[in-house]
Amino acid sequence: MSSPAKVLFIGIDAADKDLILEWAAAGELPHLNSLLETAAWGVTQSPVGLYVGAIWPSFYTGVSPARHARYCYEQLQPGSYEVKPVSPREVKHEPFWDALNRAGKRVAVIDVPKTFASRLSNGLHIVDWGSHDPDVSGFAAWPASMAADIEKQFGIDNLHNCNAFRTTGEEFRDFRDMLIQRVRQKTALSAWCLDQGDWDCFVTVFSESHCVGHQCWHLHDDRHYKYDPRLVEIAGDPVKAVYKAIDEGIGELIRKVGDDAHLVLFASHGMGPHYDAxxxxxxxxxxxxxxxxxxxxASLVPLASAAWKLLPQKVRHFARPVRRKARTSLGxxxxxxxxxxxxxxxxxxxxxxxxxxxxxxxxxxxxxxxxxxxxxxxxxxxxxxxxxxxxxxxxxxxxxxxxxxxxxxxxxxxxxxxxxxxxxxxxxxxxxxxxxxxxxxxxYRKCRTGDHTPEGLFFIRGPSIAPGQMQEQVSVMDLAPTIASLTGVELADVDGRSLAPLITAQ
Ligand SMILES: [Zn+2]
Ligand SMILES: [Zn+2]
Known part of the structure; x- marks a missing residue:
């Protein structure tokens, strides 16, 4: 049977590179470990100083934030002193799947962060079915008729925004289990889409590594100032548990495409303790x-601020102008x-x-x-x-x-x-x-105990690829032209370059 996809891309959002390498070597992540043997792999560099919000737009456009202009969930509007939420539609360069689509390729895109559903003529695009920090417009699909079917078969994301003040071991354990469940559902959803077959390029992203890193870093890192062994006794290390679930999902998707397909895997950026000013x-x-x-x-201000962060994202979005007025009048x-x-x-x-x-x-x-x-x-x-x-x-x-x-x-x-x-x-x-x-x-009054570090990992495996570690770091902007070139399309007007010539077997 031929492979359901010629190129399979799997993203692991904010899965830390050092943890992947450590846990792969220890046998905890067997599928990622086998890629260290069979793929060309190396370290990725993300846009300096802006990577947290710019990394995914830089990945999917292949250009720098000085061109696509997206680096944070809310940004100063040039020409004013106003700060506004930024919609994925404001990214000022096209995603690579639009170019593939124009070239007549059949493309599927699932849950790449910070995107909107492209009208891919012979493909599908699922947005924010289950991702970290979803856009306010929420889950969407193209063709739109798929959305109801997906909800019926795979449910909806009950977590939505992962930010919440959890304090007990049981709360962290339940959160861990919800994330693992979402990984399994994401795997099933991706497999179901993959089974529709004949994909030139199939793109899917797991985001649970991102959520667990922000919310549970202090349960993973015993040097963290909030580390509490009583919580760990009940919830274990949720970061490791979620990474292991993602590794299983990766294994399942790789099995489906077999050895004839090209596989590109990208762990986007890292995680460490949330220490900053x-x-x-x-x-x-x-x-x-x-x-x-x-x-x-007023001593009520921090309380009001904490209560605000607990509101659902949609409510916060619509209530933001009123809140801004109230805060302005209070100075x-x-x-x-x-x-x-x-x-x-x-x-x-x-x-x-x-x-x-x-x-x-x-x-x-x-x-x-x-x-x-x-x-x-x-x-x-x-x-x-x-x-x-x-x-x-x-x-x-x-x-x-x-x-x-x-x-x-x-x-x-x-x-x-x-x-x-x-x-x-x-x-x-x-x-x-x-x-x-x-x-x-x-x-610092927010709930997050982990925050990002800049480096990521990439793996590329396939019939024409020479395995081994690349010593030189590559830019995240190189991945879109690389994926495109593996499908036979050259991306025009990007800042990145295709890695294919560097890793193709002679
Ligand atoms: Zn983050
Ligand atoms: Zn999250």
Missing amino acids: TFMLDEILRRVEGDPPRQRR LEQSAQTPRRKSFRVPNNDAYGGIRINLAGREPKGLIAPGREYDEFCEALSRDLLAFINVTSGEPLVKAVLRSADLYEGDNLHYLPDLLVEWNRSAPVEEIYSPNTGTITGT
Whole structure:
């Protein structure tokens, strides 16, 4: 029987590369382990400083964030001080499956994060059936008539948004089991779609590795400041349990396509303890500019903030304008103050802080002139940030302050933060000090105990591929042109390059 797919792509969202390699070697992930023997494989690099929100759009477009312009779930709208949620439809470059579709290829796409359902003429596209941080528009399918069938056969995702304050071992155990169940259902859904057969390119992504890493890192990492053996006694290591379930799912899908197909597997980015100071960055910038310490207003504010995060994502989406008004009138909303600030924090997830300079000619009420004044301001601000010490560890708070313009090139560079703050993430941050600014304290109030690290892994296996480790790191932007070239299509106008010539057997 011929293979149901010529190219099978499997993504494992935010499955940490070091854990994969460690657990594969220990025999815990047998299918991933066998790929280390049979595939060309290596380490991937993701967009520096912006990778958390840019990695999947960079994967599926093959271009840098300075071109596709998507790096966070909410972004500053250029030409204003307004921050708005970003829809997948705003990604400013086409996904590679649209090019394959135009070339007459039959393509299936399942749950690639941050996408909308493409109208693939001879294919199918399932969006957010079960993914981490789904878009507010929720589960969608193309052809649309598939959606009801999928719900009937495979159910719907009861988890939706994984963020919640879990405290007991039983809550973490139940969460682990829900994720494992979702892995099994995702495997069944993918197998069902695969069985429709004759796919030139079949793309599916497991996201449970992402959810479990954010929510359960402190049950995995016994050096984490929230590690509690009483929770581990009941819930075990949920990270390992979920990775093992995904490995089983991978095995099942690989068996279906056999050895004649090309397989591309991608573990997108990593996970480590959630130690950073992004939650303090706005206060840091205010204090550097000489503002007095922010008064802790009502003690109800943190409570209200925690309650807000517990609301379903859809409710939060529609209630956001009302909340913003209330926060503005209380003086809590950052945008109420940005026009008079020289620099201000912009959303960029948590792993790197994002800073916008209030630039004359670009921002509506810009205060810093372009050219020399901008350069000098950036240098002075970088020096100020590098002077902070994390009092808990005694180490510098900031490893580096990077300029987006030094890292990226593209028509949409103006969408990106000007500066990217690379935190020293060796210890939790609660109190920081610099000689210029004095002491600043704060508390991280979100539920996540794990957060991202930049490197990932790729594996490519197939009849024409020479197995072995590639020493050189490859860019995540190389994967779309590689997948396309394995189906016989050359992607035009991308920043990545096909890896096929490097890994093809001579
Ligand atoms: Zn994440
Ligand atoms: Zn999640």
